[in-house]
Amino acid sequence: MNKDPRSYAEAGVDIHKAESFVTRLKVSARRKGHERLWHASGGYASVYPVSENQGVAMTTDGVGTKLLLALEKNNFEGIGIDLVAMCANDLICVGAKPVAFLDYYATGALDDRVSDSLLSGIIKGCDLAGMLLVGGETAELPDLYDHGHFDLAGFAMGTVTRESLITGDGLAKGDILIGVASSGIHSNGLSLARKIIGADNPLRDDLLIPTHIYVAPVVRLFSEYPGTIKALAHITGGGWTNVTRPNDSLGYTIEDHLPVPPALAEIAGSVPAREMYRTFNMGMGLCLMAAPENVETILRVFDQSGFEARPVGEISSGKKAALTVKGAPGAEREFDL
Amino acid sequence: MNKDPRSYAEAGVDIHKAESFVTRLKVSARRKGHERLWHASGGYASVYPVSENQGVAMTTDGVGTKLLLALEKNNFEGIGIDLVAMCANDLICVGAKPVAFLDYYATGALDDRVSDSLLSGIIKGCDLAGMLLVGGETAELPDLYDHGHFDLAGFAMGTVTRESLITGDGLAKGDILIGVASSGIHSNGLSLARKIIGADNPLRDDLLIPTHIYVAPVVRLFSEYPGTIKALAHITGGGWTNVTRPNDSLGYTIEDHLPVPPALAEIAGSVPAREMYRTFNMGMGLCLMAAPENVETILRVFDQSGFEARPVGEISSGKKAALTVKGAPGAEREFDL
Numbered sequence: 001m002n003k004d005p006r007s008y009a010e011a012g013v014d015i016h017k018a019e020s021f022v023t024r025l026k027v028s029a030r031r032k033g034h035e036r037l038w039h040a041s042g043g044y045a046s047v048y049p050v051s052e053n054q055g056v057a058m059t060t061d062g063v064g065t066k067l068l069l070a071l072e073k074n075n076f077e078g079i080g081i082d083l084v085a086m087c088a089n090d091l092i093c094v095g096a097k098p099v100a101f102l103d104y105y106a107t108g109a110l111d112d113r114v115s116d117s118l119l120s121g122i123i124k125g126c127d128l129a130g131m132l133l134v135g136g137e138t139a140e141l142p143d144l145y146d147h148g149h150f151d152l153a154g155f156a157m158g159t160v161t162r163e164s165l166i167t168g169d170g171l172a173k174g175d176i177l178i179g180v181a182s183s184g185i186h187s188n189g190l191s192l193a194r195k196i197i198g199a200d201n202p203l204r205d206d207l208l209i210p211t212h213i214y215v216a217p218v219v220r221l222f223s224e225y226p227g228t229i230k231a232l233a234h235i236t237g238g239g240w241t242n243v244t245r246p247n248d249s250l251g252y253t254i255e256d257h258l259p260v261p262p263a264l265a266e267i268a269g270s271v272p273a274r275e276m277y278r279t280f281n282m283g284m285g286l287c288l289m290a291a292p293e294n295v296e297t298i299l300r301v302f303d304q305s306g307f308e309a310r311p312v313g314e315i316s317s318g319k320k321a322a323l324t325v326k327g328a329p330g331a332e333r334e335f336d337l
Numbered sequence: 338m339n340k341d342p343r344s345y346a347e348a349g350v351d352i353h354k355a356e357s358f359v360t361r362l363k364v365s366a367r368r369k370g371h372e373r374l375w376h377a378s379g380g381y382a383s384v385y386p387v388s389e390n391q392g393v394a395m396t397t398d399g400v401g402t403k404l405l406l407a408l409e410k411n412n413f414e415g416i417g418i419d420l421v422a423m424c425a426n427d428l429i430c431v432g433a434k435p436v437a438f439l440d441y442y443a444t445g446a447l448d449d450r451v452s453d454s455l456l457s458g459i460i461k462g463c464d465l466a467g468m469l470l471v472g473g474e475t476a477e478l479p480d481l482y483d484h485g486h487f488d489l490a491g492f493a494m495g496t497v498t499r500e501s502l503i504t505g506d507g508l509a510k511g512d513i514l515i516g517v518a519s520s521g522i523h524s525n526g527l528s529l530a531r532k533i534i535g536a537d538n539p540l541r542d543d544l545l546i547p548t549h550i551y552v553a554p555v556v557r558l559f560s561e562y563p564g565t566i567k568a569l570a571h572i573t574g575g576g577w578t579n580v581t582r583p584n585d586s587l588g589y590t591i592e593d594h595l596p597v598p599p600a601l602a603e604i605a606g607s608v609p610a611r612e613m614y615r616t617f618n619m620g621m622g623l624c625l626m627a628a629p630e631n632v633e634t635i636l637r638v639f640d641q642s643g644f645e646a647r648p649v650g651e652i653s654s655g656k657k658a659a660l661t662v663k664g665a666p667g668a669e670r671e672f673d674l
Contacts, residue, residue: 007667008418031471046471048437051498056393060439060474060492100385100399104441133372134383135398136491142528144488149481153441153474155397155492159387168634191479 004302014316023260023318040094040160040166042245043232047094047160055156055165057096061086061236062151065190071148071200076114079152080121080209081128082187082329085211086236087156088129089286092218093246096158098129102315104153107160108145110138112204121210128213144194164222168231168246171315177254180302181311184209184261188237189279191279206263214286217305221298230296232246241337243287243323251318255326256311258283263330273331281329284312289308341575351483377431377497378505378568379582384431385495386389392502394495397588398423399488402527408485415547416489417458418465418649419524422548424493425466426571429555432503432575433495435466440473441490445482447475455489458547465654468493477596501559505568505583508652512567512593514580515634516649517639519622521598526616533604551623554642558635565631574620577666578674580624580660588655589651593648593664595620602666610668619665621649 038047063082063238070079090099103110103122105115116137116228126133144292145151185193185207197204223266231246243252260283268276276282287308290298293310318324319336326334375392377383382396400419407416425435427518440459442452452475463470482488522530522544536540540575558566568583580589597605605613625646627635632648639646655661656673663671 006463034471036469037471046437047441048469048471048494050387050391050393054391056387056437056494058437058439058442058471058494060472060490062441062443062474062476063474064482064606065478075533099397100383100393100396102383102492104397104399104492106399106488107491109525132373132385134371134374134385134395135397137399139401141402141404141488144486147482151399151478151481151488153443153490155395155439155441157393157395157494158387196501290380 002227004245011285012034014101036260038162038165039167041166042093044090044093044234045096047165053162055160055162056092057094057160059087059090060153060155061090061334062153063187065150065194065269066187067150069190069194071206076209077121081210083152084122084125084129084131085213086187087154088131088213089234090159090216091156092215092319093166093234095164095222096160097219097222098131098156098158098215099109100157101126102133102155103133105136105150106139107143107150108147110140111327113151116278119253123172125213129215130219132227162185164226164230166229169231170296171247171250171289173250173315173317174292175289175315176292176311177252177313177315178283178288178290178295178298178309180288181308182213182235182261182281182283184257185263186281186285188189192279193263193267196270197263202268203263203266206261212285212292212307214307217307221301225297229288229290231289231302233285233287236287237270238275239279239281239327240323244321248321250315251320252313253316253318253326254313254323256313257327257329258308258310258312259318260329269328274335274337277325277328289315315323346516347619362422375499375502378503379430380571381427381430381571382433382495384502385391390499392430392497392499394423394431394497395492397490398427399490400524402531403511403524403545404489406527406531406653410542412545413454413544414454414461418462418547420467420489420491420551421459421462423524423573424470424491425480425550425552428493428495428572429496429552430503430569432559433497433499433670434559435468435493435495436550436557437471437494438463438468442473442490443476443482443489444456444480444487445484447477448485451487457645462550466552467556469619476514483630490600491523501563503566503568507567508587508626509555510587510652510654511629512652513623513629513648514589514627514650514652515627515632515635515646516595517551517623517625518550518595518645519572519618519620521596523548523618523622525604525618529616530600530604533607534600538603539630540600540603543598549622551644554644558638564639565634566627567627568626570624572624576616576618577614577660581658583626585658588653588657589650589660590655590663591650591651592661593650594664594666595645595647595649597666605667609673610665612664625633626652
């Protein structure tokens, strides 16, 4: 492994292999029965219809190597929140209201202090996301995990009606992209970040800031102003490449920018701009898409929820399935993702 | 850790600690909103009502240290099936029809051969369980897992109507316990089994036999003969103590026995009988409970599905929340679990 990594691959994560396996998983799994699922935007969650008009959205995620940082800092509550956030923010991208969460917690040896702290974070996350913690599995696997190591996976379920399902089909040129501020690095790109922001760097603590959970304002918009949000992109693994997920027959442009969190700005000193935007959230944890006349309503609801949100770009006539990033801090020229 | 373990605790698994954490998790999590869930039998899955009459059952599980045996034998398809089985067999215990599955797969470094083989097993399992594989997360975590190591978690969703929900409330003295044969050790007790059945023991291969998936005959009974199955107990972690889960205000007696798989019979040579029945399935992977007049129908459906099933005991007037085991192979006298 490269000791001075400037990319995700050099940090030991083979995105190509991961995509290949995930792609094949999707292809194989789709062989049977997937025509029964509702088509939802961006693949953030699968939606299974339990009746003519009622769907159930499901997703699973982990917190990646943020775990190792939590172990290093002996601070676990935050990654409990992250675990819930990664799943809940995916569910809202298909129009679902998160309702139930389950966790899988596997460890070499149960440590009450660690597990209590994780659980406390998971419960806080569920409260923020409006979900019930309905179950979980605690596995003590003495020979699989090194002393003190553990892993976490989360599973979340949300409800969505056929008419509230977000498909991304209604997006059109001229629609506005609204960026919502991230809290920090969230839970992606930590393998690279941990190598660049070393143990002696005071910004290393910032890497543990819990991921924002965007459920409250989004669900309020779904219920009080249905139809105003045309699509959502949770900025997760792959950074801003997620922006094009809701509809890949359109071009996207971003030219305004939310503040880049200090830890990400520090990393940007060692990593090329395009790679930064392909890996990290760069200050935007969620991107909403809406017709121009609905932007004000959306901004007001986010403001009332205490989240910083602003128009950052639009759906343009640019290259299809690509996001053109203009005026990015630290970048000499515009680039496509 | 004890080199010659005769119990699960001596093999390094602290059931007491695990129960304490799980208990606290349940208590804390229940603080809010759990009155909204439907009350289902045995806690095998949580059931969330998405409408007046439609519920969604959810559960999560892993395959425990059976993973390490798969790594040792370089044989991964079977544990893909196990992963699905552990979840699907839980869903049917609340009366649900399994419909969707997601997997979480975390590894130090993606290995196409391993991941393809796991995926192939997961798809076979989903086919056997009548579930769609609707999603999953593949995480490459280079510093968390040792070379070649990985972990797996599964999440399953099933549908159940209010009237088909199994609560265990209808169970009564005189109801018959029907045992359905296991395929082998299934996915519980492997930490102990791996220590007793050593690398030079030919029975070590038997420990990798995939867990039976009991969905097909059970769902057929749900749909063609509704109401005939009063309750089900998936014999998972905790062995036959699971039999009392559907209703803890009753006493249970088992006096007939399915054949004990060879690997479990071998382990029984080193472990006291009561401990064996508190840890392993002892030949019975699923226990159904039914009124005497419905036993024949149930046995016929299992026989047609190729599963060995037979009446093994009954709900008795014995000690409440206890299972009395009579005539257990290798036990000198009856004992309570």
